[in-house]
Amino acid sequence: MTGFLEIQDVKKTLDEKIILKNINLDVKKGEIIAMVGPSGSGKSTLLRCLNRLTEIDQGQIRLDGEDINKISPIILRRTINLVHQESVMLTGTVYDNVAYGPSLFEIINKNHIIKCLEDVGLNLNYFEKDASKLSGGEKKRVALARSLALKPEILMLDEPTSGIDPKNIEMVEKNIVNFSKERKLTVIWVTHYVEQAKRVSSRIANLKDGEIKKVMKTSEFQWEGVY
Numbered sequence: 001m002t003g004f005l006e007i008q009d010v011k012k013t014l015d016e017k018i019i020l021k022n023i024n025l026d027v028k029k030g031e032i033i034a035m036v037g038p039s040g041s042g043k044s045t046l047l048r049c050l051n052r053l054t055e056i057d058q059g060q061i062r063l064d065g066e067d068i069n070k071i072s073p074i075i076l077r078r079t080i081n082l083v084h085q086e087s088v089m090l091t092g093t094v095y096d097n098v099a100y101g102p103s104l105f106e107i108i109n110k111n112h113i114i115k116c117l118e119d120v121g122l123n124l125n126y127f128e129k130d131a132s133k134l135s136g137g138e139k140k141r142v143a144l145a146r147s148l149a150l151k152p153e154i155l156m157l158d159e160p161t162s163g164i165d166p167k168n169i170e171m172v173e174k175n176i177v178n179f180s181k182e183r184k185l186t187v188i189w190v191t192h193y194v195e196q197a198k199r200v201s202s203r204i205a206n207l208k209d210g211e212i213k214k215v216m217k218t219s220e221f222q223w224e225g226v227y
Contacts (some may be wrong), residue, residue, distance in 0.1 A: 004029035004186060005050070005080075005154060010059035012045060019045050020210045023059065027154075030184040032177065034197035034218075037207035043190045044085065046207070047156045050188070051080040063154075078105065081152035085159045087139035089131035094122065097131045097142055101150045116145040119175050121168050137164040144172065148179070154186040155179075161196070173200050197221075 003026035010023035020042045027033055035043050048054040050061060052073055061068045068076055078101070090097050099113045117126065120141040131142060140163055147155060157176075161169045177200055179185045191197050197204050198218055205215045216222075 003027050004064055006060075006062040007046075007050070008060045008062075010046075010049065010061065011057050012042075012049060012054065013057055018210055020049070020056075023210075023212055025205060025212060025215065027186060027188065029153075029186055030180060031203065032180050032187040032189060032201045034201035034204045035188065035190045035207055036192070036194055036197050036204060039192075041207040042210040043207050044158050047082055047158055047188065047190060050154075050156060051077045051082060053077070053082065074104075078150050079152055080154040080156065081147045081150050082156040083143050083147045083158060083160050085162070087136070087143040089134070089139055089142065092131060093128050094131050094134070094142055095127040098145045098149050101146060105150075113149055116149045117142075119148065119179075120145045121171050135163075137168065140164055141168070141172065152185070154188065156188045156190075158190045159192065160189070161191075169196075176200065194221075 005027040007023055007025040010020055011018070012020040023046060035046070037043055045054060049056050050068075052068060063071065063076075063080065071079070090100055094117065095113060098116055099108050102108055102113070114127070122138070122141055122145065126138075131139070134142065140160065144157075144160055155176075161172055164172065173196065176187060180187050189197070189200055198221060201218050203215055204218055204221050206213045
């Protein structure tokens with residue numbers, strides 16, 4: 001395997017139940033790969049393993065050739081950043097939420113924070129709003145902007161557009177695809193929506209019962225038999 005992100009023979013159990021088994025995947029720098037599969041197939045667990053929010057039981061994960069266990073967790077989670085399915089807001093304004101991550105590493109560039117918010121469709125009227133009082137879809141977009149503000153090398157998205165209205169789904173999809181192209185941003189996109197996977201990705205990985213059953217080029221994807 002020679003990818004930017006290499007997942008080799010990964011296994012994860014929880015309370016003696018096998019969650020992931022024999023996971024092998026090679027992700028190229030700058031590609032968007034979608035993961036589809038039924039609920040409980042291990043998609044979210046795999047994302048958490050990739051930046052060590054959850055530790056694997058066996059196997060190896062390498063980032064640009066380096067074992068992720070040799071990378072400090074805070075640097076790893078900035079480099080491989082996860083937008084969770086449930087968008088938890090920090091205390092404070094929308095701007096505070098997006099600026100928090102970068103503030104841990106560097107002097108804040110206000111224009112960068114503003115640009116990240118605008119990229120997810122949140123204009124100046126949102127910046128001073130109490131983040132805890134936003135709608136579910138708005139919180140999703142703030143969480144995405146918060147991750148983009150960290151300038152990750154790999155962006156992991158766990159159902160990033162659930163709860164967002166159709167107009168803004170189209171905008172979020174378009175912007176993430178553009179980010180990937182312009183910044184060589186690698187994206188791992190978990191979705192229940194196969195049509196979305198086909199719109200945004202170059203390859204689709206199908207997970208079922210904790211295993212990757214098949215990895216297909218998007219152009220060759222067929223619904224029949226995938227689940």
